[in-house]
Amino acid sequence: MNGKFKLYLGDCLEVMRGMLSDGSVDLTVTSPPYDNLRTYNGTLNDWAPEKWQAIIRELFRVTKDGGVVVWIVGDATINGSETGTSFRQALYAMECGFNLHDTMIWCKPNPIPRTHNRYEQAFEYMFIFSKGKPATWSPVKVPSKMAGKPRTGTMQHDASGVRAAKHKGGVVAALKVPGNVWLAAGESKTSHPAPFPEKLARDHILSWSNPGDVVLDPFLGSGTTGKMALLEGRRFIGIEREPNYFDIAQNRIQREFDGEGS
Helix, strand or coil: CCEEEEEECCCCCHHHHHHHCCCCCEEEEEECCCCCCCCCCCCCCCCCCCHHHHHHHHHHHHHEEEEEEEEEECCCCCEEECCCHHHHHHHHHHHHCCCEEEEEECCCHHHHHHCCCCCCCCCEEEEEECCCCCCCCCCCCCCCCCCEEEECCEEEECCCCEEEECCCCEEECCCCCCCCCCEEECCCCCCCCCCCCCHHHHHHHHHHHHCCCCCEEECCCCCCHHHHHCCCCEEEEEEEEHHHHHHHHHEEEEEEHHEEEE
């Protein structure tokens, strides 16, 4: 524990209720369990709708006005059908008062091959829930392929039906805002069964928060969100219920805080 980060070993619902005050978090970046696909050494046996609904309600309570929750999820396939739990969670978050600000996709270039009668599962949803209009929007930009070339404008019909170029003039900027499908390979450097990429966490942290803001991950796992939050000058709160993963995350984040990296 110190002024830059706080880590809690325990159930995230109990910790949030007991330790986090209303409107105390600027940004949450997290990847919750998916339909009991991951049992986390047998510690996860209660991922029922009542559980994730209560967690989403708590996230709404602790999120500041203008704050954002990045909810990275997928669905299990049971009896030949995807469950659709991810969509239910997004709709429930809206019932709780969140805006569904964006539905983004994490596209994986290296999906785990499986033997089944469907295409490989190569993506996960990244739902961007906002409590009102996001207070921060700092897009991570990418190079423009047409940088420096004259803008030709777009062809549109005016009120009289005449087709003409609009917004003509100037040159294409060097950088542009990318699309909402992000390509990122999965991480393989930790002992956690499903770590998400450091770049994915970093880009969301840069997009939706400012230096000094409080970033939360209620499903801490191997500590990726915490590491990247500290690297980018944010404060961090992490919660993990599985002792082995908590130790991994604690050591990783402490090394980052001490300046040793990981």
